[in-house]
Amino acid sequence: MVFNGFAASISGYFLLAILSVFFLMRWVLFFKQKLKNQIIAEWPFLGSLPTVAWNMNRLHDWITEIFISLGIKTFYLKGLFSKLDYVFSCDPQNFEYILKVNSGNYPKGEDMRQIFDILGDGIFNTDFESWATQRRASHSAFRLIEFRSFVSYTVQKVIEEKLLPLLAHVAREGSVIDLQDVLLRFTFDTIAMTTCGKDPGFLAKELPGNVVAKAIDDAQEAILYRNFVPMLIWKLMRLLNVGSEKKMAKAWEVADNTIIDIILQKKEQLLNGTDESEKINSLLSIFIRSQGQKNEYWSKSRMKFLRDLSLNFIIAGRDTTASGLLWFFWLVCRNPHVEEKILEELKLAFAKKKGNGIGSNKPWVFDSEDLKEFVYLHAAICESLRLYPPVATQKKGPIREDILPDGTTVKPGMQIVLSNYALARMPSVWGKDCLEFKPERWLREDGTTLNNEMISKLLFAFGTGPRTCLGKDMAFTQMKMAAAAVLFNYSIQVVEGHPVSLKRSIILQMKDGLMVNVKERGSW
Ligand code: HEM
Numbered sequence: 001m002v003f004n005g006f007a008a009s010i011s012g013y014f015l016l017a018i019l020s021v022f023f024l025m026r027w028v029l030f031f032k033q034k035l036k037n038q039i040i041a042e043w044p045f046l047g048s049l050p051t052v053a054w055n056m057n058r059l060h061d062w063i064t065e066i067f068i069s070l071g072i073k074t075f076y077l078k079g080l081f082s083k084l085d086y087v088f089s090c091d092p093q094n095f096e097y098i099l100k101v102n103s104g105n106y107p108k109g110e111d112m113r114q115i116f117d118i119l120g121d122g123i124f125n126t127d128f129e130s131w132a133t134q135r136r137a138s139h140s141a142f143r144l145i146e147f148r149s150f151v152s153y154t155v156q157k158v159i160e161e162k163l164l165p166l167l168a169h170v171a172r173e174g175s176v177i178d179l180q181d182v183l184l185r186f187t188f189d190t191i192a193m194t195t196c197g198k199d200p201g202f203l204a205k206e207l208p209g210n211v212v213a214k215a216i217d218d219a220q221e222a223i224l225y226r227n228f229v230p231m232l233i234w235k236l237m238r239l240l241n242v243g244s245e246k247k248m249a250k251a252w253e254v255a256d257n258t259i260i261d262i263i264l265q266k267k268e269q270l271l272n273g274t275d276e277s278e279k280i281n282s283l284l285s286i287f288i289r290s291q292g293q294k295n296e297y298w299s300k301s302r303m304k305f306l307r308d309l310s311l312n313f314i315i316a317g318r319d320t321t322a323s324g325l326l327w328f329f330w331l332v333c334r335n336p337h338v339e340e341k342i343l344e345e346l347k348l349a350f351a352k353k354k355g356n357g358i359g360s361n362k363p364w365v366f367d368s369e370d371l372k373e374f375v376y377l378h379a380a381i382c383e384s385l386r387l388y389p390p391v392a393t394q395k396k397g398p399i400r401e402d403i404l405p406d407g408t409t410v411k412p413g414m415q416i417v418l419s420n421y422a423l424a425r426m427p428s429v430w431g432k433d434c435l436e437f438k439p440e441r442w443l444r445e446d447g448t449t450l451n452n453e454m455i456s457k458l459l460f461a462f463g464t465g466p467r468t469c470l471g472k473d474m475a476f477t478q479m480k481m482a483a484a485a486v487l488f489n490y491s492i493q494v495v496e497g498h499p500v501s502l503k504r505s506i507i508l509q510m511k512d513g514l515m516v517n518v519k520e521r522g523s524w
Contacts (some may be wrong), residue, residue, distance in 0.1 A: 040066060040077060047078030047085070056228070057504060060392050063088055064422040073426065074408045086415050090422035092429060092458060093405040098396055098416060100465030106396040106416070115226045118219050118252050120304065122312030123470070131467075134309070138470055141286045148473075150281035152368035154193045155478050158186065159485045162203040164363045167490050169205050171518045176495055178513035179329060181207070183322040183482075188213050190478060191317040195310050196262050197282035212258050215251035216315060222248035224506050227395075259307045263288075267298055284310055313471070319507040320390040321475050324461075325482055327388035328381055330514060331437045332487070333494050338380055338439060339487065345376050346488045363489040371480045375450055379439035381479050385461035387437060389420035392508050394463065420460050421508070429458070491519045 041051045055062035067073060067090055074094065079085030089095075098106050107127035119125040123134040141147055163186050170177045185203035188210070192200045202210045222244040226234045237245040266288055287309060291302065332339045349370050366374075396416045403409055410416060427434050430441070442459075444451045462469035469475070486492065494500075495515040503511040 040075070042078055049079060052077070052228075058502070059504075060419070060421040060502060060508075063393075063417075063419050064090075064425045067419075067422050067426065073428075074404070074406055076408075085413070086417060087408060087410055088417045088419060088422075089404070089406075089408070090419045090426060091404075091406050092423065092460070094408070095418055095423070095460050096457075096464065097405050098418065099394070099460075099463055099467070102402065103465045103467065105398050105400055105402055107399065109397040109399075111231070111397065111415075112395065114231065115223055118223075118248065118255065119312050119315065120308035122308035124312045124316055135466070135470070137287070138283075138309075141283055142470055142474070144281070144286065146281040147283065147286060151194050151474050152477055152481075155190050155481050156365055156367060158190050158193070158203065159482055160363075160365050162186070162189065163482065164365070164485060164489060166203065166205055167486065167518050168363065168520070171490060171520045176515050176517055179492070179516045180322070180326050180510055180513040183325050184213070184319065186482065187318045187322040187325075187478070188216075188314075191314050191321075193282065194474070195283045195313045195317070196259070197266075197280040197285055198262055211254050215254035216318065218244075218247035219251040219255070219315075220319070220506055222251070224504065227506075255311055256307065259310050260303065262310070263303060263306050283313060316469075317471050317474070319509070320471075321478050323388070323390035323507050323509055324381070324385055324475065325479050326510065326514060327508070328384040328479065328483060329486070329492055329516075330494065330500065330510075331384050331387065332380070333492060333516075335437050338437060341439075342377050342380060342483075342487055345374055346484055349373050350488070363485070366481065366484045366488070368477060368481070371477065371484070374480055374484060375443070375448060376439060377480055377483060378450060378476070379442040381476070381483065382442045382455060382459055383437055383439045386424045386441075386459060387435075388508055389424070389461040390507050391461070391463075392419065392421040394418045394420070418460075423460065489521060491521055493517045493519070 040048055042048050043050055052059075066075060066088070073091035074087065074089040077086040077088060108125065109127070113125055116125045121130060123131060123138060126134065163182070166177075166182065182203070185207070189200055189203045192198055192212075200210055200212060202208065202213055222234075225244045234245060237243050238248070241249060263284070266284065270288065284306065287306060332342070346366070349366065350364060353370075394417075396418070398410045398412055398414065398416070401409065401411045423429065425434055440447065442451055442455060443449065456464075462472045462475075493516060495517060498515045499512050500514065501511045503509040
């Protein structure tokens with residue numbers, strides 16, 4: 001009897017277990033099917049958040065697929081409690097309207113300020129009066145001839161003394177190198193020098209580690225995470241000092257210590273009369289000189305202002321420019337006919353120099369004056385920024401209800417995501433060949449001059465309107481100078497079979513880097 005009862009209960013449990021597994025499998029299959037079949041599947045209470053999470057690793061491509069499969073350029077997405085929380089758009093009219101025409105209604109907002117809190121009260125992270133004052137001051141500094149010359153001088157020096165020697169070393173060794181890593185080192189050294197006047201020495205043959213570069217990577221990882229989890233969760237993680245928030249705290253400490261150290265050194269030099277900043281026209285030196293030299297000018301709030309200024313520019317300028325160059329090189333490698341045309345332009349400029357008895361030695365580095373002649377190269381860079389915009393999406397939140405040019409209603413509390421990446425992939429904007437790398441798109445019909453109207457109307461890689469990128473000219477100088485020097489002196493080839501896909505990051509990067517072979521070109 002006892003045995004029979006025991007057997008019955010065992011078989012009962014067994015049956016229950018089989019039934020549970022059966023229902024669990026059905027449930028999993030049902031959810032998988034729902035996620036697969038419906039491009040924006042919605043769930044009770046959770047809205048579309050599970051679908052977003054499911055597609056997180058391919059977010060930009062997923063958003064693009066939605067636009068294309070639904071044949072629209074704007075759609076809503078539901079967040080928690082099925083509230084209409086998000087508006088995604090790739091309509092150029094909406095870009096122009098939100099970023100320029102009615103930009104006053106679309107500030108960065110408190111959420112973004114908290115997510116990017118490491119940037120303090122810097123230009124990138126503030127709105128209204130605080131932003132306007134910094135914008136005016138930074139804009140004046142960027143227009144100074146001294147600063148512009150210092151940027152060109154620094155970029156040329158880093159290319160000549162570090163970037164090309166590193167590539168020469170790789171070519172001689174016949175080894176392969178990760179171009180993404182090299183470019184991040186290149187832009188870190190140049191942005192640190194132009195912003196703070198200090199060379200971190202990150203781009204050296206030995207490929208050394210660097211605590212500040214690591215701190216910036218860690219901070220960006222935490223910022224990415226903060227963008228996708230509810231604020232309550234990451235704030236709790238910060239309180240407990242765990243995960244990405246632990247790394248963020250450390251990154252913050254490193255950034256503070258390093259930058260404050262540099263500012264204090266400058267203060268010492270200024271007060272002791274040993275200042276070299278007359279020769280070094282970095283952004284920091286320009287700001288420090290403009291504030292006067294007396295001790296009382298060095299208040300705590302002024303130190304914080306200088307710290308925020310430096311960090312904002314370093315973060316704004318490093319990964320963006322490296323990403324712009326990386327995708328450019330990759331696209332050029334895949335399109336030899338474009339490379340050929342760029343080389344023609346470079347050879348012509350080089351021949352002119354030679355004719356004037358100026359240059360014949362290799363490796364040859366073009367200077368800032370030469371860059372003006374590189375129209376096709378400029379168009380090729382615009383085209384790679386179109387297809388792979390380093391800032392792939394821009395997020396904005398309206399403060400008042402508004403109707404966008406395409407008729408979409410937006411309300412306070414909503415997040416508007418403008419997808420630059422999807423915009424490039426819209427046949428209705430660019431034509432059927434939208435996926436092709438065609439620098440000619442940005443040239444007038446004569447094929448020799450840039451179509452500047454089109455650039456200002458459709459190239460949103462740097463944003464537009466009052467918050468348009470302050471470093472745009474600087475980025476072009478850097479990208480054109482580096483691209484010309486590398487392509488003229490070396491042939492870059494992507495290692496066969498190297499996988500290229502998007503990394504989950506704020507700035508468009510490659511998940512596995514970009515392994516390349518480098519070969520020296522013969523003399524022209
Ligand atoms: C290819 C390189 C670059 C790209 C694609 C790029 C893109 C952008 C974009 C899209 C914005 C607007 C962000 C928004 O509306 O929230 C922006 C803002 C900004 N960028 Fe860049 N950027 C690049 C390089 C640089 C460089 C080299 C610097 C300076 C050293 C720089 C400094 C800034 C600053 C200070 C802002 C904030 C402007 C403001 O809010 O008024 N950027 N950038």
